[in-house]
Amino acid sequence: MGILDVVVAVGSVALLLRALVRRGPTPGPLLLALVFGGLGLWRGLGPGPGWLLGPAVGLLGVTVLDFVVAARLSARMPRTDPAEVKEQLLADCRRADGRQQLTLAVAPGGAVMMDGVWPDAVRRDAVMVTGGCPVCLVEEVTAELAGPEASALAGYRRDRAAGTNRLVVLRRRGDGWEAALEPVRASSRPHRPAGCAVHG
Ligand SMILES: [Zn+2]
Incomplete structure (x- = not known):
């Protein structure tokens, strides 16, 4: 397991925890979540350890969900x-x-x-x-x-x-x-x- 995998794992878990703690109408750092989620998918499916898929899928799922919720709230807002x-x-x-x-x-x-x-x-x-x-x-x-x-x-x-x-x-x-x-x-x-x- 290389240094990149460690960075991806720590980053994904940190962003996932952050997203889970502060749920609300304001989505978290979207770009950062997509980058870490994408890197996790790539490493987990390819050259890195397979367990990276867990936090990567979780992070991408929560990010998409947050975004859908924020978009719906915004559309419904008077x-x-x-x-x-x-x-x-x-x-x-x-x-x-x-x-x-x-x-x-x-x-x-x-x-x-x-x-x-x-x-x-x-x-x-x-x-x-x-x-x-x-x-x-x-x-x-x-x-x-x-x-x-x-x-x-x-x-x-x-x-x-x-x-x-x-x-x-x-x-x-x-x-x-x-x-x-x-x-x-x-x-x-x-x-x-x-x-x-x-x-x-
Ligand atoms: Zn003003």
Whole structure:
């Protein structure tokens, strides 16, 4: 067994574990998975040890599955004007029986993730905004609810500029709202909107 087989085995198993641990709507590093999966198939079927086929087939299977799931989610995702999304969110957040908590994030692909907690429900929504910038939407809703001087807003902008994506968690506090930042659970790569003067 050569050094290449060891590298392929370690790489395939590492990528497979990574894919299994962080299942979600964001596929993992596709190219890397295809390269290691392909190398594993070649070595396992040909000149290398046959057991390389196991992790290679597993890795390729999980990668394809992740991709199909992500494509289906994206196809089903509503496409909405950002001004309309903002108006609905703010109206809901300002109603007494509306959202008690709102978690906003922009996924690396540009979808706006909106987790909501109501007095009697918990729901996760996602939209693709059309004709606008999803990052501006998150910043504007945060500024409207927690105030333009909220330290979480400054932190969100600073971390994004430094290359780290964040979740903005908005919670009701008395008559107002309070914002906090949390780390994203999947990929922390920030979305780069095309055509936004601020965030492009
Ligand atoms: Zn923007």
